[in-house]
Amino acid sequence: MVDRLLGRNREAPPDAPLDARTAVWNRVQLARNLRRPRTLELLGEMADEIVELHGDRGFGDDAAIVAGFARLDGHRIAFVGQQKGADTEENIRRNFGMPHPEGYRKAMRVMDLAERLGLPIVSFVDVPGAHPGPESEERGIADAIARSIGLMSRLRTPIVAVITGEGGSGGALAIAVGDVVIALENAVYSVISPEGCASILWRTADEAATAALAMRMTADDQLALGVVDIVVPEPGEGAHADPAETARRLRPIIVGELERLGRVPADELVEARYRRYRVLGAYTEVAAPAVAPTPTRGLGDRLRDLLDPTRWSGGNPIPGTSRRDEPPAREEV
Amino acid sequence: MPIKLPSFRPRKDAYPPDLWTKCPSCSEMLFNKQLDKADRVCPNCGHHFRLSAQARLDSLLDRDSFRELDAGLQSLDPLGFVDQKPYPDRLAAAQLATGLRDAAIRGVGTIEGRRVSICVMDFGFMGGSMGAVVGEKVTRAAEQALAERLPLIVVSASGGARMQEGTLALMQLAKTCAALERLKAARVPYLSIMSDPTTGGVFASYAVLGDVNLAEPNALIGFAGARVTAGTIAQELPAGFQRAEFLYDHGFVDRVVHRRELRHEVALLLRYLAPAEVAADAAPADARPAFDPLGFLSSLAERVVPDLASAEPAASAERAEPAAEPAAPEPDRETTGDGARVATDSVKADVDGPGEPVPARPSREASDG
Numbered sequence: 001m002v003d004r005l006l007g008r009n010r011e012a013p014p015d016a017p018l019d020a021r022t023a024v025w026n027r028v029q030l031a032r033n034l035r036r037p038r039t040l041e042l043l044g045e046m047a048d049e050i051v052e053l054h055g056d057r058g059f060g061d062d063a064a065i066v067a068g069f070a071r072l073d074g075h076r077i078a079f080v081g082q083q084k085g086a087d088t089e090e091n092i093r094r095n096f097g098m099p100h101p102e103g104y105r106k107a108m109r110v111m112d113l114a115e116r117l118g119l120p121i122v123s124f125v126d127v128p129g130a131h132p133g134p135e136s137e138e139r140g141i142a143d144a145i146a147r148s149i150g151l152m153s154r155l156r157t158p159i160v161a162v163i164t165g166e167g168g169s170g171g172a173l174a175i176a177v178g179d180v181v182i183a184l185e186n187a188v189y190s191v192i193s194p195e196g197c198a199s200i201l202w203r204t205a206d207e208a209a210t211a212a213l214a215m216r217m218t219a220d221d222q223l224a225l226g227v228v229d230i231v232v233p234e235p236g237e238g239a240h241a242d243p244a245e246t247a248r249r250l251r252p253i254i255v256g257e258l259e260r261l262g263r264v265p266a267d268e269l270v271e272a273r274y275r276r277y278r279v280l281g282a283y284t285e286v287a288a289p290a291v292a293p294t295p296t297r298g299l300g301d302r303l304r305d306l307l308d309p310t311r312w313s314g315g316n317p318i319p320g321t322s323r324r325d326e327p328p329a330r331e332e333v
Numbered sequence: 334m335p336i337k338l339p340s341f342r343p344r345k346d347a348y349p350p351d352l353w354t355k356c357p358s359c360s361e362m363l364f365n366k367q368l369d370k371a372d373r374v375c376p377n378c379g380h381h382f383r384l385s386a387q388a389r390l391d392s393l394l395d396r397d398s399f400r401e402l403d404a405g406l407q408s409l410d411p412l413g414f415v416d417q418k419p420y421p422d423r424l425a426a427a428q429l430a431t432g433l434r435d436a437a438i439r440g441v442g443t444i445e446g447r448r449v450s451i452c453v454m455d456f457g458f459m460g461g462s463m464g465a466v467v468g469e470k471v472t473r474a475a476e477q478a479l480a481e482r483l484p485l486i487v488v489s490a491s492g493g494a495r496m497q498e499g500t501l502a503l504m505q506l507a508k509t510c511a512a513l514e515r516l517k518a519a520r521v522p523y524l525s526i527m528s529d530p531t532t533g534g535v536f537a538s539y540a541v542l543g544d545v546n547l548a549e550p551n552a553l554i555g556f557a558g559a560r561v562t563a564g565t566i567a568q569e570l571p572a573g574f575q576r577a578e579f580l581y582d583h584g585f586v587d588r589v590v591h592r593r594e595l596r597h598e599v600a601l602l603l604r605y606l607a608p609a610e611v612a613a614d615a616a617p618a619d620a621r622p623a624f625d626p627l628g629f630l631s632s633l634a635e636r637v638v639p640d641l642a643s644a645e646p647a648a649s650a651e652r653a654e655p656a657a658e659p660a661a662p663e664p665d666r667e668t669t670g671d672g673a674r675v676a677t678d679s680v681k682a683d684v685d686g687p688g689e690p691v692p693a694r695p696s697r698e699a700s701d702g
Contacts (some may be wrong), residue, residue, distance in 0.1 A: 150517075
């Protein structure tokens with residue numbers, strides 16, 4: 001019976017869109033793999049030494065974000081990055097890699113220090129999203145993210161951002177504004193989690209794989225969109241299979257970029273970074289906006305409205321009439 | 334015994350929606366015309382209804398002072414995004430329903446005689462979601478404020494970043510925050526007004542970064558959606574969570590202002606939020622006299638001599654055609670020469686509107702009474 005079922009499954013004609021969906025979904029699962037190397041593991045393989053710094057000087061220390069100094073091929077750098085746990089216990093301590101505002105404020109503190117010390121910054125991004133709880137809102141998660149983005153856009157020191165796993169929306173971008181953005185092959189980057197997107201646009205989280213495909217969240221797609229500049233291939237089944245090899249492939253690319261950016265004068269660097277983000281986004285400019293006169297509604301229209309039962313309230317909102325008290329479309333972050 | 338037949342007549346409380354609106358707060362039935370007259374604030378309980386971008390501009394700015402810029406910006410579909418229906422169809426439907434090209438209008442206007450660069454969002458257009466066009470308009474508003482040293486005002490009403498544009502929508506956070514950092518470095522002030530709702534990526538970028546943050550009473554303002562929050566933490570959310578007053582209590586909003594008072598408060602703040610003089614760097618901004626003869630003269634000159642403004646060597650500014658502003662049907666009190674437009678070398682394809690009839694600013698509740 002089981003064999004028959006499995007056999008039937010195997011015989012099922014491979015559906016092309018389904019395949020693409022499965023492929024993308026596999027990538028998402030790889031990016032979320034529990035054994036995937038995080039900031040400290042990757043740095044542990046790559047760096048000659050690491051000094052971690054703690055605390056945001058205002059509230060506390062957030063274990064979901066690590067920051068500090070390291071030496072990479074003789075280059076002194078400052079690093080920031082999200083840190084998920086490898087097991088349940090560590091995950092609870094590190095809040096599943098979901099930072100609170102103080103985490104981002106710690107990162108900002110270290111990055112600001114790096115600028116003053118003339119150290120380049122390497123950031124490692126792997127986050128499902130910033131922590132969405134009441135305490136996070138109370139302490140200003142939106143404020144921390146916006147200020148971190150703003151800070152990174154103007155720091156007069158080279159910044160290399162590496163998307164190593166999940167690039168989850170604003171919580172990722174907060175430490176991912178860089179002169180160059182590198183992504184590991186199986187990393188994903190999206191404006192909202194695929195589950196969140198599916199539950200809003202498809203009204204069910206079961207369509208997460210479809211949403212993941214539609215959002216084109218894989219590293220290669222992001223490269224094509226210009227959001228990511230370099231994609232680094234992972235060994236074997238993925239980074240979790242061989243963290244040391246992953247770090248060995250990543251290191252020369254980070255170091256190469258640091259050396260290249262180190263030769264660029266600070267003014268040019270900041271201007272180029274501004275331009276890099278300034279041009280992202282697809283729009284056209286219609287030279288002459290069509291201006292149709294506002295249709296004035298006469299008595300006939302109003303009578304027709306009265307006779308048209310679909311215009312009476314009580315049912316679904318009628319498209320075209322702008323009722324402004326419908327529930328807000330919410331974005332999950 | 335009489336047989337009770339199901340009634341096909343509308344129930345007593347079913348009103349034609351374009352005549353009456355039920356206040357979600359006090360359940361009072363409100364006559365739309367009266368509601369509009371009261372700036373869409375419930376006269377009974379003070380509930381603030383959402384305001385369209387045009388109505389917001391009308392309520393904030395001096396009469397006929399607004400000159401729209403970049404009206405022709407329109408989103409593309411970079412991902413080829415299809416959910417229940419394709420993204421271009423959703424865009425077209427939203428354009429037809431609202432008469433806007435995207436969820437924001439930007440331009441320059443005056444508030445009690447003070448020129449400001451202003452960008453206003455419209456929740457009616459796809460939930461006010463921020464895609465490339467909204468990000469671009471906010472950024473251009475900031476860049477113009479920087480070039481002309483005008484105070485910047487952004488009125489937010491948005492559910493967050495536009496999912497249909499994927500990470501490119503997310504990158505608008507970086508684009509806008511970077512522009513605001515430059516504004517800050519140049520000591521040009523920025524006033525952020527948050528209306529219901531201001532959430533997600535919009536809140537976590539330009540909305541929260543105001544030098545002064547104002548919010549309308551009871552406006553929903555927050556980072557993560559309430560459903561996400563509740564789902565993630567499995568605990569009861571405190572009452573008034575993510576409302577304007579909650580933000581005020583926690584120190585992220587300077588003032589919660591009733592819509593009736595908003596224009597007055599903004600005008601009051603603008604007396605202090607004037608860009609610091611470039612030459613006299615040491616002078617604190619608020620020491621400036623309320624009457625600024627030089628600024629007055631130059632703004633007068635701009636009105637009288639349209640080409641003066643455009644002759645100013647704004648860095649790498651390219652001239653836009655004066656005819657490119659037909660969306661501003663106001664009488665020509667302001668200059669028509671659109672020299673104020675800040676040039677960008679962003680990727681844009683100048684496409685002539687192929688005659689598709691996107692209607693202009695509608696007066697949405699035109700059918701009232």
